[in-house]
Amino acid sequence: xxxxxxxxxxxxxxxARAFAKLPDVQIVSVSSRHLDKAEKLAKQIGxxxxxxxxxxxxxxxIDAVSITLxxxxxxxxxxxxxxxxxxxxxxxxxxxxxxxxDAVIAAHRKSGRKLMIAHVVRFWPEYVSLVELVQSGKxxxxxxxxxxxxxxxxxxxxxxxxPALSGGAILDLSxxxxxxxxxLLGKPKTVYARGHxxxxxxxxxVISIVDYGSVHGSVEGSxxxxxxxxxxxxxxxxxxxxxxEFTFRAGGVSIEMGGGTTLTVNEPGRAYKLEAKQxxxxxxxxxxxxxxxxxxRAIERGTPEQARLAVQTxxxxxxxxxxxxxxxxx
Numbered sequence: 001x002x003x004x005x006x007x008x009x010x011x012x013x014x015x016a017r018a019f020a021k022l023p024d025v026q027i028v029s030v031s032s033r034h035l036d037k038a039e040k041l042a043k044q045i046g047x048x049x050x051x052x053x054x055x056x057x058x059x060x061x062i063d064a065v066s067i068t069l070x071x072x073x074x075x076x077x078x079x080x081x082x083x084x085x086x087x088x089x090x091x092x093x094x095x096x097x098x099x100x101x102d103a104v105i106a107a108h109r110k111s112g113r114k115l116m117i118a119h120v121v122r123f124w125p126e127y128v129s130l131v132e133l134v135q136s137g138k139x140x141x142x143x144x145x146x147x148x149x150x151x152x153x154x155x156x157x158x159x160x161x162x163p164a165l166s167g168g169a170i171l172d173l174s175x176x177x178x179x180x181x182x183x184l185l186g187k188p189k190t191v192y193a194r195g196h197x198x199x200x201x202x203x204x205x206v207i208s209i210v211d212y213g214s215v216h217g218s219v220e221g222s223x224x225x226x227x228x229x230x231x232x233x234x235x236x237x238x239x240x241x242x243x244x245e246f247t248f249r250a251g252g253v254s255i256e257m258g259g260g261t262t263l264t265v266n267e268p269g270r271a272y273k274l275e276a277k278q279x280x281x282x283x284x285x286x287x288x289x290x291x292x293x294x295x296x297r298a299i300e301r302g303t304p305e306q307a308r309l310a311v312q313t314x315x316x317x318x319x320x321x322x323x324x325x326x327x328x329x330x
Contacts, residue, residue: 001025001290004056004086006077007068008032008041011091015066015118018286020045025290029056053077057084064114064293067091071172072165075100082111087293089286091118093175094307096167098315101308108304116289116299117307121176122183123285125276126246126263130235131184133244133274139267140240145184145217147177148234152225153198160223163201170206170314170321174221178317179310180235181210181217187309188212191316192326198224208317219317230259242267244274 001024005016008030019025027047032038038049050056056065057080064087067077075095081088082104094117095101108115121127134142151173154160166172170193182188193208204223209216231250236243243266250259263274285302292299309329316327 001294002061002063003027004059004062004065005030005041005047005068006053006056006065007091008034008037009068011068011118012066013041014282015068015089015091015286016041016045016047018280018283019066019290021283022287022290028062029059031056054080057081057086063087064089064289066118070159070165071167072096072159075103078104078115079107082107082113082115085111085113087114089116089118089289092120092179092307092310093117093167093171093314094304094311096171098308098312101304101311105304105308114289114293114299115304116292116302117304118285119176119179119302119307119310120281120285121180122301122306123279123288124281125279126248126261127180127235129263129274129276130237130244130246131180133265134184134237134239139237139242139244139265142185142215142237142239144215145181145235145237146220147174147180147217147236148220148232149173149177150220150222150225150229150232152227152229152231153204153223161199161202163199166202167314167318168198168202168206169195169204169221169223170317171311173223174206174219174317175310175314176233177219177221177235178210178313179306181212181219182306182309182313184237185212185215185217188313188316188329190326190328191313191320193317193320195321196224203318203321206317206321208320210313 029048031050042049066089068091159165188210190211195206198204233248236245316329320327
């Protein structure tokens with residue numbers, strides 16, 4: 001299986017290293033706007049370095065591509081890759097807008113190729129174990145879920161601070177948590193959000209209530225934490241018969257800096273640690289994509305429909321921030 005990687009930043013490196021560990025996989029080319037960046041990554045994995053993304057898409061020797069480019073480029077390059085006959089692993093978010101998602105879905109249906117959106121939380125051992133426990137019914141019916149994701153202003157790329165290119169904390173950070181709540185609770189009905197703008201149109205501190213009908217959730221997302229604040233992610237689900245909580249606090253500002261994780265369950269008169277499934281989330285995600293492409297099976301985790309709903313939920317949160325109203329997820 002011959003792979004091309006579009007983008008040589010943090011996620012490009014992450015995808016490339018995971019693909020490089022798989023048997024019978026060859027990474028042919030990696031790209032970046034900066035040749036030195038592409039060359040640095042290419043040297044590590046024995047690939048060719050390019051500055052032309054389309055040279056990868058148009059290479060007939062390449063079977064599949066990982067697209068790890070900035071959010072505003074996802075629509076253009078996903079459509080181009082599908083039209084070029086490539087299977088596609090596209091970094092989240094699916095697109096800047098629901099219309100972007102729909103355009104890619106249309107190209108996907110015409111192409112007959114595989115399309116998976118890299119919502120890595122669906123492969124994160126603690127999240128997987130938490131969701132499986134809740135969905136098993138062992139703790140009774142879920143009543144509410146609370147998700148949190150806190151970060152400093154992303155410093156590894158300047159496009160994160162441009163409201164024309166980034167979705168801010170809603171789309172480029174909290175989309176993980178909106179997707180996790182949808183995974184847990186189903187299709188949301190409405191969203192009500194309040195927050196602060198780091199710059200006009202760049203909502204980087206947001207708290208939202210997501211209504212699923214008989215159950216509700218809340219999402220707190222911030223890219224306005226002070227310098228050196230450790231990256232933090234949490235998910236708590238309160239059920240009729242108990243509570244399950246996941247907490248991760250990094251050893252530094254980025255998730256790759258290690259840190260401490262807890263996953264606990266509290267039932268009446270009993271508290272215990274929930275043993276998470278073992279594995280590296282990014283490695284599991286890449287292996288899943290490769291296996292499903294090889295076997296020509298339908299993608300079940302990170303589907304275009306799941307990813308579209310996450311973007312749709314984010315869009316409702318954004319509209320609520322702008323209008324002050326409760327917004328239907330339509």
